[in-house]
Amino acid sequence: MQILxxxxxxxxxxxxxxxxxxxLVAAAGTDIVAVTSSxxxxxxxxxxxxxxxxxxxxxxxxxxERTGAQAAIVACFDDTGLDAARxxxxxPVIGICEAALSTASxxxxxxTVVTTTERSRVPVEALVQRYGMAGRARVRxxxxxxxxxxxxxxxxxxxxxxxxxxxxxEDRAEAIVLGCAGMADLAAALQREFxxxxxxxxxxxxxxxxxxIALGLSTSKRGAYANPLAKPYLxxxxxxxxxxxxxx
Ligand code: 5HY
Numbered sequence: 001m002q003i004l005x006x007x008x009x010x011x012x013x014x015x016x017x018x019x020x021x022x023x024l025v026a027a028a029g030t031d032i033v034a035v036t037s038s039x040x041x042x043x044x045x046x047x048x049x050x051x052x053x054x055x056x057x058x059x060x061x062x063x064x065e066r067t068g069a070q071a072a073i074v075a076c077f078d079d080t081g082l083d084a085a086r087x088x089x090x091x092p093v094i095g096i097c098e099a100a101l102s103t104a105s106x107x108x109x110x111x112t113v114v115t116t117t118e119r120s121r122v123p124v125e126a127l128v129q130r131y132g133m134a135g136r137a138r139v140r141x142x143x144x145x146x147x148x149x150x151x152x153x154x155x156x157x158x159x160x161x162x163x164x165x166x167x168x169x170e171d172r173a174e175a176i177v178l179g180c181a182g183m184a185d186l187a188a189a190l191q192r193e194f195x196x197x198x199x200x201x202x203x204x205x206x207x208x209x210x211x212x213i214a215l216g217l218s219t220s221k222r223g224a225y226a227n228p229l230a231k232p233y234l235x236x237x238x239x240x241x242x243x244x245x246x247x248x
Contacts (some may be wrong), residue, residue: 001213003206004072005034006065007181008057008080009043009151010216013037013150014182018075018202021184025203027210028100033069035060044076054081055240061085061093071209073099074173075202076113078123086225090098090241092212093219095199097127100177101137103204107197108175112167113139114160115179124179139172139179157186175199188226 004146005022007015020033025033041049054093061072070086070226072093074082079095086093103182115124120142128137148154160183161202166171178187187200219225230243 001029001071001210001212002031002063002069004069004208005032005075005202005206006037006057006060006064006072007035007062008037008040008053008076009049009073010037010040010056011042011147011150014043017150017183017185021200021202021204023188025206030206030210032206033064034075035064038078042052044078044080044120045117049122050078050117050123051081054084055237057081058085058088060194061089065089065091069074070167071150072215073202073205073209075184075205076180077201078120079127079179082218083224086219087228089219090221090227092209092216094205094212096181096205097124097179098131099205100199100201101128101131101133102208103135104175104177104199105136108173109136110171110173111175111177111199112158112173112177113137113170113177114163114167115139115141116149117141117143118143120146120179137177138167138173139166140171142181145181146180160186161193164198168194168196177201177241183222193239211212 015036020031039056040053074095079097082095125139142159144156148156148164177199184202187198191198231239
């Protein structure tokens with residue numbers, strides 16, 4: 001089976017981290033195709049970045065579906081553009097936040113998400129609420145700019161470890177969810193260090209995508225995720241017009 005993993009920010013080195021984490025957990029016979037968005041912000045930190053990362057994400061998911069992907073993963077912890085992607089695509093689309101929270105819920109009653117910056121903490125809290133986990137999950141920000149995770153000379157990992165220690169102590173967290181795709185390579189070492197389950201959303205999303213493909217399940221096209229209506233789009237977004245209009 002082929003799974004498309006889209007990094008909706010435009011930093012290719014982060015895509016490499018994400019791809020390696022995906023391949024580490026993928027079943028034999030799962031082909032991971034990892035791509036970087038070709039337009040938009042270099043990192044997604046807050047609502048403005050998030051909105052402008054969506055067109056590039058949609059382009060990659062549409063291309064992946066055309067070339068044989070059986071599921072797509074949005075590899076950003078804000079689940080950037082997830083609803084739009086589900087409406088557009090006819091393959092299942094998984095967001096790494098939803099996959100990580102679902103996975104955590106199977107193995108811990110109370111858990112804490114450790115994300116990057118304060119600007120990202122509030123949107124992630126809104127996702128926790130949306131996914132029905134507000135009674136079980138806290139969200140903390142470790143004050144790490146997203147791209148500091150790409151810089152081995154930064155203090156990003158030190159800050160992340162400090163925040164995890166505080167989550168275990170102050171929240172009595174039973175498990176930790178890593179709140180950024182750029183942390184995907186850190187889960188195993190942090191789990192060994194802290195002795196509690198540490199969940200990376202990329203890995204969780206791959207296993208969820210494999211499960212949906214194996215079960216023969218895809219996004220319902222009845223209601224909210226029905227394909228968008230054909231109509232013209234004007235201006236810079238002309239090429240995003242859905243349906244037959246887009247093909248003209
Ligand atoms: C992510 N940003 O996973 C999020 C995390 C965040 O560019 N990839 C990003 O800070 O919201």
